[in-house]
Amino acid sequence: MELVEQLFDKDEEEDIIAQIPISSSSSSDKMIWKGTSQKIVDHPKCTIFNLEEETTTHALWECELARDVWSQCSKSLQKSHFSQMNMLEIFEAIARTMDTNCLQEFAMVAKQIWWRRNDFIFNQMFKHPNVVVSATYQNLKMLKELEVQRSASSRPNNSSIIEWQAPPMHFHKLNWDAVVDRTRAGVGIGTVVRNYEGKIVATMRRSQCMFRLPSLAEAYGALQVVSFAMDLGLTKVIVEGDSLQTIQALKKEEDQLNYFGMFVSEANLGALLIGMLLMLKGVAMW
The missing domain is CATH 3.30.420.10 (Ribonuclease H-like superfamily/Ribonuclease H)
Structure with missing residues (x-):
């Protein structure tokens, strides 16, 4: 850790490195993921319009094609304006000022916009905003149904309780x-x-x-x-x-x-x- 502290000035970077799991045995290192040139862009510009710098905030919120999607969402999100804020700050602002339904909608829409961007980059396919919004509301419906199921399954049911059983003799x-x-x-x-x-x-x-x-x-x-x-x-x-x-x-x-x-x-x-x-x-x- 002394070498890590010398090489990295920020406490956050040191903490992240310290959290990397290390083998407790003498097992050899293995390559789990290999980065390829197909996964790394060679310029910082917007993937679609190639004009402004493509930050996460630009890709998910500021880009005109992203705004086309947000304009079809609930009125609370349609009327939201967050200037000079990154995505984390936008998320925190929505969490403070809007209800849970809006927060879930925001997260689902952002995910669908990101997936659409990846489809365009890797598969040269671009989904219409209507398709993105439709997929979002389908996912939100499934989420609501799952919440209902979890609520029902959390109710006490004596017939489903599994009792601890002792092991066989000498175990x-x-x-x-x-x-x-x-x-x-x-x-x-x-x-x-x-x-x-x-x-x-x-x-x-x-x-x-x-x-x-x-x-x-x-x-x-x-x-x-x-x-x-x-x-x-x-x-x-x-x-x-x-x-x-x-x-x-x-x-x-x-x-x-x-x-x-x-x-x-x-x-x-x-x-x-x-x-x-x-x-x-x-x-x-x-």
Whole structure:
């Protein structure tokens, strides 16, 4: 970290570098993404009109073609004028002055405008503003339906409650969960170990400065659980978690070249060494 502090003056840059996950083993580095000339523009001008500098604010808000889309939105957004403000400041202003529906509409429209821009750059296809607005309202409708479903599923239902089950005789069960702390730019991991009688044998909790991604936190948690089991000298182990994505990733034998693949691969190796059984909410996966 001393070298990082010497090379980078801004605290924000140092914090971002410090959050990059590093392998805890001697695994070799892998190239996960390769930038290509097709993905990088060779000039800073507007992609479509090639006149003004294309900042994020210009592409999503100020460009005439973007304004054509915003002019078909709700009246609150149509009448909004934000001069000399970047997109974050515009978002914050809308969040302060408008309701949740307008905020959701703003986010959806901005996403559709960005996708339209990418379609034009990479596929030479340009969508009419009506198509963009129509796709936005379809997505907003789906979002509302999803919110209704979540509200209904959050109601207590005794028939859907899964009770914790003790492991077989001479086995230990490790339950873990991960949480993302967005204010402190880190993740927290909690683990509890119980024997076949249901008695708590050991607990572990750990925090780590890391990118605030739930999937990365769950994968890091899985690695910590496996390491904890190995430190305790456990050989007959059942690990139970509630992240389907992480459990399925741990089942795969090949390397996964994504942002949490390093943790998954290391946890997978440790699980194989001690004959670990993975479970998802009481359902055996291995």
